[in-house]
Amino acid sequence: MTGAACQMWKGDTTMIHKKYVNVIPQCLPDGSIDPLMLIWEDERVFIIDRVLETSLVVSGQGGLALLFRCVIHGCERNLYLEQGKIGENAKKPIRWFVKERSGGVRPLRDRPPSA
Numbered sequence: 001m002t003g004a005a006c007q008m009w010k011g012d013t014t015m016i017h018k019k020y021v022n023v024i025p026q027c028l029p030d031g032s033i034d035p036l037m038l039i040w041e042d043e044r045v046f047i048i049d050r051v052l053e054t055s056l057v058v059s060g061q062g063g064l065a066l067l068f069r070c071v072i073h074g075c076e077r078n079l080y081l082e083q084g085k086i087g088e089n090a091k092k093p094i095r096w097f098v099k100e101r102s103g104g105v106r107p108l109r110d111r112p113p114s115a
Contacts, residue, residue: 019100035068046072
């Protein structure tokens, strides 16, 4: 199946898909990239409080991605920057994504209004 992988979750088979999202990044002088905001498909904006860790991971079917372990609204979330496929015919755009379980991504919640 393209873009999906089966994983076991508490004894059930759950489909995992990439969900592409809009991200506003900060490009630093040393060449590194930090995501600042994630914009959901319904146009809600989530500020990324901090990046805990960045690592290079294999992203299904031979692609590479930078994994950003982030804190968003006090919860840890994984955000990926897809680097395309390895090989000479690899001409894919660079895109941001989160992993979505069948039935949807664990929802991000808006911050409660300040008192």
